Amino acid sequence: MALAGLFLLLFLPVHLVINLMLLKSDPDPFNTAAHFMATFPLVKIVEIVLIAAILIHICYGIYLQIMNWLSRPAGYAVRNKSETAFFSRFMIWTGASVLTFLVLHFFNFYFIRLGLVEGNAEDFYSVAHDLFSIPAYNYIYLTCFMLLGLHLFHAFSSAFQTLGLNHRIWTPVVNVLAWIYAIGIPAGFAFISISLWLFR
Amino acid sequence: MKLTLKIWRQKNARARGTFVTYRMDDVSPEMSFLEMLDSLNKKLVEENLEPVAFDHDCREGICGSCGMYINGHPHGPVPAITTCHLSMRHLRDGETIWVEPWRAKPFPVIKDLIVDRSAFDKIQSAGGFISVNSGGAPEANSIPVKRKNADDAFDSAICIGCGACVAACKNASAMLFVSAKISQFALLPQGRTEAKERVRAMVEKMDELGFGNCSNTGACEAECPKQIKLTNIARLNREYYKAY
Numbered sequence: 149m150a151l152a153g154l155f156l157l158l159f160l161p162v163h164l165v166i167n168l169m170l171l172k173s174d175p176d177p178f179n180t181a182a183h184f185m186a187t188f189p190l191v192k193i194v195e196i197v198l199i200a201a202i203l204i205h206i207c208y209g210i211y212l213q214i215m216n217w218l219s220r221p222a223g224y225a226v227r228n229k230s231e232t233a234f235f236s237r238f239m240i241w242t243g244a245s246v247l248t249f250l251v252l253h254f255f256n257f258y259f260i261r262l263g264l265v266e267g268n269a270e271d272f273y274s275v276a277h278d279l280f281s282i283p284a285y286n287y288i289y290l291t292c293f294m295l296l297g298l299h300l301f302h303a304f305s306s307a308f309q310t311l312g313l314n315h316r317i318w319t320p321v322v323n324v325l326a327w328i329y330a331i332g333i334p335a336g337f338a339f340i341s342i343s344l345w346l347f348r
Numbered sequence: 349m350k351l352t353l354k355i356w357r358q359k360n361a362r363a364r365g366t367f368v369t370y371r372m373d374d375v376s377p378e379m380s381f382l383e384m385l386d387s388l389n390k391k392l393v394e395e396n397l398e399p400v401a402f403d404h405d406c407r408e409g410i411c412g413s414c415g416m417y418i419n420g421h422p423h424g425p426v427p428a429i430t431t432c433h434l435s436m437r438h439l440r441d442g443e444t445i446w447v448e449p450w451r452a453k454p455f456p457v458i459k460d461l462i463v464d465r466s467a468f469d470k471i472q473s474a475g476g477f478i479s480v481n482s483g484g485a486p487e488a489n490s491i492p493v494k495r496k497n498a499d500d501a502f503d504s505a506i507c508i509g510c511g512a513c514v515a516a517c518k519n520a521s522a523m524l525f526v527s528a529k530i531s532q533f534a535l536l537p538q539g540r541t542e543a544k545e546r547v548r549a550m551v552e553k554m555d556e557l558g559f560g561n562c563s564n565t566g567a568c569e570a571e572c573p574k575q576i577k578l579t580n581i582a583r584l585n586r587e588y589y590k591a592y
Contacts, residue, residue, distance in 0.1 A: 212561045215561060216518070216521075216561055216563070218560075219453050219454075219520035219521070219558055219560030220451050220452055220519075220560070221453055223451060224417060224420070224451055225354075225356075225367065226417075226419055226420040226446045226448070227420055228420055228421075228516060228518065229419070229420035229421055230420075230421065230566075230570045231570045232518075232565045232566045232567045232570060233566050236565040236566070237518060302564070305564075309564045309578065309582050309585075310562075310585060311589075312584075312585035312589060313582065314579050
């Protein structure tokens with residue numbers, strides 16, 4: 149769970165850097181990068197690992213959540229008031245929102261490249277620009293990335309704890325990095341969405 | 349103090365329980381929470397009613413028996429104490445107090461506020477010990493131990509096994525308890541010999557008994573009356589990976 153999650157954490161900044169090319173008026177850099185990601189053999193291997201990480205993370209996350217619900221068949225009358233890592237309470241729900249977006253995202257891009265859905269796989273720049281001109285798509289996009297931020301905030305530090313990487317000095321540093329990552333990555337994606345939606 | 353108590357009453361393990369409301373008009377702020385329940389029980393006995401069953405033993409915060417879930421907190425709203433150390437002055441005059449038993453599949457309710465916590469004993473029996481020959485106690489200082497390790501092992505060993513960590517955790521996970529028991533041995537040379545077998549056996553038993561999984565929420569640490577730290581859970585994870 150933690151290893152798969154950490155791999156996904158590494159992938160997101162790469163995706164963001166490629167998406168930032170959407171802000172250029174020239175479609176070539178983005179389309180070239182997308183083509184490279186789709187065809188370069190080493191990236192193809194990473195893609196298989198990535199899909200495996202997504203599936204493991206989703207399936208194992210759902211399995212663990214069901215096990216956790218079964219561990220307390222009768223709940224409390226008074227809701228737990230313990231001081232806790234707030235966002236950790238909603239991981240399954242923020243994760244489910246991200247999954248919903250992922251399905252939409254796959255239909256819009258990844259399935260086109262795989263030939264499962266009709267579309268122009270060589271010009272994802274135009275596909276993205278068309279999507280970001282639809283207000284409803286931006287509402288969904290921004291909401292999902294806000295929820296992704298909440299998911300990432302707990303995920304980042306939690307993954308280190310699960311892997312046993314807890315340290316007197318470094319754990320507080322990891323917690324600060326979790327804040328920076330959880331705000332920075334979704335903010336980057338949101339910036340692209342808002343720029344293409346409102347300022348183009 | 350005047351209080352309204354809503355206490356979980358359940359005749360036995362198979363019966364369906366419900367909350368029963370009791371009004372207390374003469375509670376002294378100097379009383380402990382358990383003394384307040386004692387006075388309620390005295391009243392109930394005088395009225396020929398069944399007293400509320402609750403676990404208690406030392407009433408000194410050592411035995412870990414007096415676990416109950418008070419207004420959304422295991423052991424009540426004051427941090428780092430057990431229920432027996434909870435004073436009535438910590439609660440407000442006129443307050444409605446909900447008192448519930450620990451809720452977890454491996455801790456079934458026996459009666460009212462008493463739960464069966466033998467699941468913890470089973471985890472301990474699976475590996476929470478070191479194997480030594482009986483006989484005279486060896487010289488304590490014959491094996492040198494780093495001061496920090498000795499202190500950390502002691503901080504883990506003060507876990508009283510009350511079950512508050514399980515009660516507080518949204519997943520009813522026993523990771524804080526198991527990690528404390530693993531840590532107290534893992535940090536000392538005497539515990540290293542069986543470290544791999546111990547962690548495998550205790551984690552396997554914990555899973556088999558139906559405790560939930562740790563999602564690093566931290567409610568256990570926040571509610572632990574002995575302030576056992578989450579760093580123990582990270583150590584448990586490290587020990588577990590090393591055991592394979």
